[in-house]
Amino acid sequence: MGKSASHLLAVKAAALILMRLISQHRWQRCGRVRPTTQQVWLAQQKGLTVDPTVPQRSGKYGTAFARRDKRGVRWAVKMLSNDHMDCAQPVEGFLRTGNDLWVEDCRQQAQRATEEGVEQPPRSIVRVAETYHIPMPPHAQGHHLQGVTAYRMEWIDRTLADLTGPLPDAQLAGIVRDVVDAVHYLGLRGLIHGDIHHKNIVVRGGGGAALEGVLIDLDRLHRQDGDRLYIPNQANSAFEPEALLSHSADMQAATW
Numbered sequence: 001m002g003k004s005a006s007h008l009l010a011v012k013a014a015a016l017i018l019m020r021l022i023s024q025h026r027w028q029r030c031g032r033v034r035p036t037t038q039q040v041w042l043a044q045q046k047g048l049t050v051d052p053t054v055p056q057r058s059g060k061y062g063t064a065f066a067r068r069d070k071r072g073v074r075w076a077v078k079m080l081s082n083d084h085m086d087c088a089q090p091v092e093g094f095l096r097t098g099n100d101l102w103v104e105d106c107r108q109q110a111q112r113a114t115e116e117g118v119e120q121p122p123r124s125i126v127r128v129a130e131t132y133h134i135p136m137p138p139h140a141q142g143h144h145l146q147g148v149t150a151y152r153m154e155w156i157d158r159t160l161a162d163l164t165g166p167l168p169d170a171q172l173a174g175i176v177r178d179v180v181d182a183v184h185y186l187g188l189r190g191l192i193h194g195d196i197h198h199k200n201i202v203v204r205g206g207g208g209a210a211l212e213g214v215l216i217d218l219d220r221l222h223r224q225d226g227d228r229l230y231i232p233n234q235a236n237s238a239f240e241p242e243a244l245l246s247h248s249a250d251m252q253a254a255t256w
Contacts, residue, residue, distance in 0.1 A: 038079055038148050041134045042067065048077060048152070061088075061219065066155065074155045075129070082145050087220045093146030094133045098194075098221025099153075103128050105189060122185050124178035126202075126216040127154045156214055158203045163211075175203065175213035179254045182215040187247040194220040194245050196253035 042048045047070045054066035054074075062080040069075060080088065080095050088095040105121075106128075112118045121127075128151050135147040160175075179201055186193055195217060204212040224247065 037136060038134045038150065039065075042077065042132070042150070046132065046152075048075065054157075067152075076153050076155045077132075077150055078153065079134075079148055079150045082148065088149075090144040093144070095145065095149040097149070098218045099128050099151045100131055101191070101221050101223070102218045103131055103151075105191070119185065119188065122178075122181050123204075123212060124182040124214055125185065126156065126214055126218070128218065129153060156202045156204055156216070160198050160201055160203065163203065167211075171211050175201070175211060176255065178213035179215055180251070182213075183247070183250045183254045186221075186250065190224050192222055192224055192245055192247060193218070193250050194222065196250055 039050060048067040051066040051068050051074055056066075057064040061083075062078055064076050064078045067075050067077050080097070082095065088097045090096070102125075109118060109120055113120060130152045132150040132152065133147055134150060179196075183193065183196070193215065196215065200215065200217040202214050202216055204214055
């Protein structure tokens with residue numbers, strides 16, 4: 001390659017870097033974060049755009065974003081971190097958690113809705129509407145993963161900590177009853193939640209409407225007789241020993 005050709009390539013490379021820096025600076029001046037590959041995919045492929053009025057919620061294993069569909073309905077989209085291996089398993093290039101199991105179980109029950117005696121999921125378990133497998137460019141893929149797993153679920157923005165003042169006994173009892181109903185249904189389906197505590201209970205209603213307790217965070221959901229998406233690790237104090245993961249343990253945590 002001649003000197004002039006090498007010089008031209010260097011100029012082009014420098015120009016490309018400069019354009020990226022200018023673009024990044026413009027986003028920063030606007031006080032906005034440049035959309036990620038996953039956010040662009042959700043907007044283009046699923047019609048879900050970021051709701052800028054609600055800050056994202058980052059947790060240990062992923063981030064939840066408020067997004068609106070084409071009808072303006074607000075949804076929560078939980079995007080898993082690809083480091084989320086404690087209660088997730090790579091399956092065909094994407095992480096699978098208890099949320100996938102819940103989506104499949106709800107669809108199975110919906111198909112049997114016309115059958116006599118088939119009980120449908122209660123409102124007291126968060127509705128996970130859809131699983132997304134967002135592809136990533138080859139350079140961003142992990143050793144076992146080809147992309148990012150995300151879940152579209154109903155938006156519920158109130159936690160138990162958001163409830164102000166002493167609540168009437170009837171309202172408190174109603175929230176507990178809702179969570180017990182959720183655990184009871186999971187038990188009927190042979191499912192264990194495995195992570196019931198106050199941070200995984202949110203509240204619908206308020207402002208004159210009755211309060212409803214809702215059980216969320218189904219990452220560790222698994223079947224008692226198999227399909228163990230959450231494999232307890234006794235060496236890690238953050239997890240319960242396997243013997244304590246049971247329907248009765250779920251029920252005890254719901255009424256503690």
